[in-house]
Amino acid sequence: MSSERVTNGNGHSEFRYAMPTMDKLMKCVQQKSDDTGNKVTVVGCGQVGMAAVFSMLTQGVTNKIALVDVMEDKLKGEMMDLMHGSSFMRNAKIQASTDYAITAGSKICIVTAGVRQREGESRLDLVQRNTDVLKNIIPQLVKYSPDAIFVIASNPVDILTYVTWKIGGLSKHRVIGSGTNLDSARFRYLLSEKLGIAPTSCHGYIIGEHGDSSVPVWSGVNIAGVRLSDLNQKIGTAEDPEDWKQIHADVVKSAYEVIKLKGYTSWAIGLSLSQLARAILCNASSVHAVSTYLKGEHGIEDEVFLSLPCVLNHQGVSDVIRQPLTEAETAQLRQSAALMAKVQQGIKF
Template identity: 50%
Template sequence: MKKATSLSELGITDDISKAFFRPIQSAAPPSPSKRRTKVSVIGAGNVGMAIAQTILTQDLVDELALVDAKPDKLRGEMLDLQHAAAFLPRTRIFADTDYAITASSDLCIITAGARQIPGESRLDLLQRNLDLFRIIVPPLAKYSPEALLLVVSNPVDVLTYIAWKLSGFPPNRVIGSGTNLDSSRFRFLLADHLEVNAQDVQAYMVGEHGDSSVALWSSISVGGVPVLGSLERHQIEYEEGVLEKIRKAVVESAYEVIQLKGYTSWAIGYSVASLARSLLRDQRRIHPVSLLAKGFYGIDEEKEVFLSLPAQLGRGGVLGVASVHLTEEEAKRLRCSADTLWEIQQKLGI
């Protein structure tokens, strides 16, 4: 891909820098231990560019590489971001259709994916995404063998499993964005109703990303106060049906955005940027992300499925899974999702 126009191409030599800066005598070379942080985003669509833009504005990386199959669209997005250099932290931005540009990435974020065709079955869609991931994942693993893989493409749980299989990476280094955004929507809905800041609400959605996600009601707290326990102490009645309505409202909120504007982008951009921050800066924060869930909450050890569970994230990827209490009904629904995903994965032939 053609690079952005440089001053040297316009006839200005590199010697011009000498007119602006006087060299320091006997200066020591840069420290060999100095390291630059690099993130690659695969897919320059609405989601990929929202993620890239949010990562840039939050000053999370030194280098950002963009990869997409459409060279003109890709170059346009790269130039658009580069032209904002005066308003952003200093980040080198590259773009190419060649995966070699992702070499030595610390984190590779996959947003590319095939969209469902009307009348197409879920299995057919997955098969097309499997074919696409066969093109994407092996080069990423080749050029950045020590990287973390973060899958955002949907259906995220199965595609994270596919990325794990194709990369050959250990499971702790392959993560799906999972229900991190679902949980944010959940927290917003509760915070809006209670008129508090969403950052003071602790609430998790776990399990399969989508319609069958599980709301962990017993884990909800506001300012450290358990919500259900507080309701019971104040003898405020609530019904299971009401709780289920709230869960469905969280799930349907994404569909509402898609119906109104055609796609979701900004929320997933902030969600993935928060995951990138926790991973790259070794913050060890807890996020509900899609991870290899076999052996947790009664999920069969033989079923290699990825589901969202509250996980501690750091530079090594998934560092551990929080021991969150699940009711028997919640655990049952989690195992049901695992069974469904495992059945689908068995048909992919990977």
């Protein structure tokens, strides 16, 4: 059997044996390229990372994924399992390695890797341990994909988005935290359950921290443009006789409840990350509640990353929506920012 030297998609020369059957089947008229222009890297092949990968592949957000983790066997297993489903997807190309070289040329780098909180461990200790993890990850991603948009999902997500920005030396608009995109989705779902209307027809945002100090923007919640605060001026407050504020309390408890029942959260955050990736890759200019640089917004003076509704496109965050907030909502947001700034002061870079 004869052989010939050819150049592969990575620009490297290799010998390839001539295959008579293939020659009879098709005639090559130009060299094939693996560059789809929509490559997404996911760092961390745990439950969240794989839920994001599965969502992106099955929803047609991308068909080119690079998976990176420190667990080589699990990486290989996840890649094989997904590739066996290729016939059900859009010609997916999936790479998996412990070597960050496979991430080269990524349009988006999604980071889900991190350590879990230990029993009795303080929030600051967890932040420092995950900061140390990101010290190894971010420089490698920047090295191979210097123009990528970075989407951070590791927790505590707002602080680790700030950490990524500091470590990577990236422009602010190219570092995005998954933030309260999921909190807002939970909020809309619970509103829909109470109103008997589809979640997609319930409009409202949770802003601030992805966590206990998140801020529900009751003043902007609306159905078909009808603001609920115009119908019930006490909505979401302690004086509200209809107890709408319980919806936000349930949003805050949601993750704890899911973790208690199944051990982790995965599907909803995976779908959330897929939505953000689609907005960036499609240059959608759609609005999402994500963690972004907030200094100068709503009177915040600290360099913190918290969620506000943002316009996402090829550039990352192109605009931050300036919602009209009530005094109470503004005060809660500033309190959330102060909490983040206090934790950030103890981080060792």
